[in-house]
Amino acid sequence: MEFQCAVMCRLCLSKNDCFFSIFLVNKKCGYIPAIVISELLAVQVSETDGYPHVICLPCLDKLTDYKSFKEQCLAARSNFDKSFNSSSLLQGTVRVLPI
Numbered sequence: 391m392e393f394q395c396a397v398m399c400r401l402c403l404s405k406n407d408c409f410f411s412i413f414l415v416n417k418k419c420g421y422i423p424a425i426v427i428s429e430l431l432a433v434q435v436s437e438t439d440g441y442p443h444v445i446c447l448p449c450l451d452k453l454t455d456y457k458s459f460k461e462q463c464l465a466a467r468s469n470f471d472k473s474f475n476s477s478s479l480l481q482g483t484v485r486v487l488p489i
């Protein structure tokens with residue numbers, strides 16, 4: 391099966407009218423989508439890999455949500471590490487509720 395990659399979203403294969411390049415800084419979100427795609431999928435992304443160079447708006451929004459969530463998690467971990475040392479973690483008790 392052969393796809394027309396130039397008119398298809400790289401991430402969902404949709405054929406929308408509006409696409410965004412993944413290799414340019416996106417003005418809507420302020421980052422280069424290819425970098426986030428690479429991090430999310432743990433794969434290399436390049437202009438010569440044969441896959442479409444564009445993504446649709448819903449996928450761009452999902453990437454932005456993912457990127458924000460990842461940054462939030464890393465910031466929380468960093469703040470947690472700054473706020474608590476190993477001895478303070480051992481002093482408190484945590485009540486785990488049954489599911």
Ligand SMILES: [Zn+2]
Pocket residue numbers: 399400401402403404445446447448449450
């Ligand atoms: Zn898409």
